[in-house]
Amino acid sequence: MSYSIVAMGTSWGGLAALTKLLAGLPADFRLPVVLVQHRGKDSEGLLGELLQDATPLQVCEAEDKVSLTPGVVYVAPANYHVLIEQGYLSLSIEEPVRFSRPSIDVMFASAADTYLSATIGVVLTGANEDGSRGLAQIAARGGKALVQDPKTAEIPIMPSAAIKAVPSAEVLPLERLAPRLLELSQEPTSARVRRAV
Amino acid sequence: MAVPIAAGPGTGGDLDGQSFKPDLERIEIELLLEGIFRHYGFDFRSYAYASIRRRLWKRIEEEGLSSVSALQEKVLHEPEMMEKLLLDLSINVTAMFRDPGFYQTFREHVVPLLRTYPFIRIWHAGCSTGEEVYSMAILLREEGLYERARIYATDINEVVLQRAKAGIFPLERMQEYTENYIRAGGKRSFSEYYTAKYGGALFDQSLTKNVVFSQHNLVTDRSFSEFNVILCRNVLIYFDKTLQSKVHGLFYDSLAMFGVLVLGSKETLRFMAHEDCYQQIAPPEKIFRKVR
Ligand SMILES: C[S@@+](CC[C@H](N)C(=O)[O-])C[C@H]1O[C@@H](n2cnc3c(N)ncnc32)[C@H](O)[C@@H]1O
Numbered sequence: 280m281s282y283s284i285v286a287m288g289t290s291w292g293g294l295a296a297l298t299k300l301l302a303g304l305p306a307d308f309r310l311p312v313v314l315v316q317h318r319g320k321d322s323e324g325l326l327g328e329l330l331q332d333a334t335p336l337q338v339c340e341a342e343d344k345v346s347l348t349p350g351v352v353y354v355a356p357a358n359y360h361v362l363i364e365q366g367y368l369s370l371s372i373e374e375p376v377r378f379s380r381p382s383i384d385v386m387f388a389s390a391a392d393t394y395l396s397a398t399i400g401v402v403l404t405g406a407n408e409d410g411s412r413g414l415a416q417i418a419a420r421g422g423k424a425l426v427q428d429p430k431t432a433e434i435p436i437m438p439s440a441a442i443k444a445v446p447s448a449e450v451l452p453l454e455r456l457a458p459r460l461l462e463l464s465q466e467p468t469s470a471r472v473r474r475a476v
Numbered sequence: 477m478a479v480p481i482a483a484g485p486g487t488g489g490d491l492d493g494q495s496f497k498p499d500l501e502r503i504e505i506e507l508l509l510e511g512i513f514r515h516y517g518f519d520f521r522s523y524a525y526a527s528i529r530r531r532l533w534k535r536i537e538e539e540g541l542s543s544v545s546a547l548q549e550k551v552l553h554e555p556e557m558m559e560k561l562l563l564d565l566s567i568n569v570t571a572m573f574r575d576p577g578f579y580q581t582f583r584e585h586v587v588p589l590l591r592t593y594p595f596i597r598i599w600h601a602g603c604s605t606g607e608e609v610y611s612m613a614i615l616l617r618e619e620g621l622y623e624r625a626r627i628y629a630t631d632i633n634e635v636v637l638q639r640a641k642a643g644i645f646p647l648e649r650m651q652e653y654t655e656n657y658i659r660a661g662g663k664r665s666f667s668e669y670y671t672a673k674y675g676g677a678l679f680d681q682s683l684t685k686n687v688v689f690s691q692h693n694l695v696t697d698r699s700f701s702e703f704n705v706i707l708c709r710n711v712l713i714y715f716d717k718t719l720q721s722k723v724h725g726l727f728y729d730s731l732a733m734f735g736v737l738v739l740g741s742k743e744t745l746r747f748m749a750h751e752d753c754y755q756q757i758a759p760p761e762k763i764f765r766k767v768r
Pocket of ligand 1: 632633
């Protein structure tokens, strides 16, 4: 089995980091990317538009029950949690988790529980600890944990917390993340199977 | 059970990667939901899976249990456990004038249509604790339409309906609601609509003069009238696609020709059999007009 999905989370400093990272992915990237970026509860689709200008991938705001398509970046809408189901997304307005809605932990955990070891979790710059529990869940289910090197992060709190929660995570400088994601997305089936054994 | 430190609340499952068997867990969850339906009559079988699973695990962890099957034994034999679980499964989060842009657009594009009717029937499906209903009542009053409107506000959950009837909302949220109200195009001072009482904000009781609160289950109950407007926001997101489609059939049958259907701001009619029966008014708001 190869990787099926990329789950990505960030808060403070996220826009600049995402712009760089997503610019580095090719138009034919073969995995769907689900993205939670903390922001004001009334900010409309602006984030999606800014990211769209930066990347050859298609960027859209996640709507309820939208199907997951390879090479599309789904941005969690403000004020909703995003849950990953087999092949599509569901939204929820239940209470914020650790003060966040959307919550990175909630999205990551649902990715881990649905896609198991076929999940890649990525934690970028941020000023709180959201994402660390979810990333641990991804690692525990056999998925891949990637974290932006806190030294290259605008605010190191979020990536540092993620590394603490998942000591086995691969820690990479921002500019190395896109190439690494591309590599992982192309990883041949056999290599993954061998490693899982 | 060793509490998995890494798992967020409700993320569920044994964190030892090797022993998590998602297919088996799915069987357990389907059996539990089937059992709840047959024994208690609550039908959660077609609710969105990831969300149901998350809520179930929240209860499992709080009870110190370690599997869905263990929860099933308790739920089926102890009605008190079913009651607890019902509260877990029902997500009643709501707010006054949530998505102010929607109310603004409703004023601009739907109110003119409603003015042409001598009498207006509105259905709030899944109204939770009623904040949305009071918001609509305020809007209709300010537009001079309240007196000819009748609002049916329904929910599956009796507890929230009682709270909706009482019309007392947390004082600490009034600042947020006031901001929403202004951005929603409110025409007066929001504080005119409530008084601080009983430790909360008690809303003007005349706002519910034309409101009927009643229990209605979208999954199992039928259409009960014909409406000019149906609002069902942030309810269908908890259903799977098949159930969404079935409930859209119910809405279609309950809506007068040229009536208006309102969904939550991140919901869509795409892929639904009834998509072609509606025209979206003023996108991106999810306001649809029944045209065939
Ligand atoms: C998240 S609240 C939405 C409240 C409000 N419409 C809003 O958007 O703010 C969802 C509501 O749907 C209700 N609900 C869930 N399943 C239902 C069903 N089968 N029939 C009727 N209401 C249901 C829940 O009890 C809950 O109050």
